[in-house]
Amino acid sequence: MKTVQHPFSVVITVYDQARELEEQLPAFLKQEYEPGYEVIVVDESSTDETPDVLKLLKNEYNHLYSTFLPKPSAQTFRRKLALNIGIKASHNEYIIIAKANNAPANTDVFKVIAEVLDEKAELTLGYVTKKHIRLQPFDSVAEAEGHIRRLERKLKKVRERKYGNYIWGRYDFIIVRKDCTFELLKLFEQQISGLNLFGIRLGILWNNLLRRSSTTLLYTSTDS
Secondary structure (H helix, E strand, O other), X not given: OOOOOOOEEEEEEEOOOHHHHHHHHHHHHOOOOOOOEEEEEEEOOOOOXXXXXXXXXXXXXXXXXXXXXXXXXXXXXXXHHHHHHHHHHOOOOEEEEEOOOOOOOXXXXXXXXXXXXXXXXXXXXXXXOOOOEEEEEEOOXXXXXXXXXXXXXXXXHHHOOOOOHHHHOOOOEEEEEHHHHHHHHHHHHOXXXXXXXXXXXXXXXXXXXXXXXXXXXXXXXXXX
């Protein structure tokens, strides 16, 4: 077991997700993790009650911070811009890029992740199911390029399908060192053709089948 654990900065981008924030954000904020952590929510100019929900939660949790992405005239690379704002607002070396609708199952998830996190990896992908969390480390951001560039990760029907997500590279969260985020964000601005996407899918499938033994079973939820 590692003796050194690092504080985390959790970055979440949202748009019109007031209900998800109200129901699931507290699970991010109630983690029992001694090194400490902060949660930064970037509101992409929501039109619902998202700002009000964040204001109420910030009154209750002093390690929750929020900022916003002004509504641009074009939607191009919007996720990259929102993530960049959140990362710049962070104070810690290790960034967790998470989703508001995929909250930790229990209060010790950050602790368990930190105990086995590979510090030699520039980037680590996380996969969540009802029974466990898997971590998939990459020595460099470039090695994870195919996973990040897959446009289908944005589709709701893919996000909600958990079986086999690891095999196909459908990650749920990203852990990245802050000094590597510049290279990561560049991957969110790349366009991809249908033919290239098909090749990336096959490459991810093949690599993950070969690397299955290197993926660590982290955590079994008591709520399952």
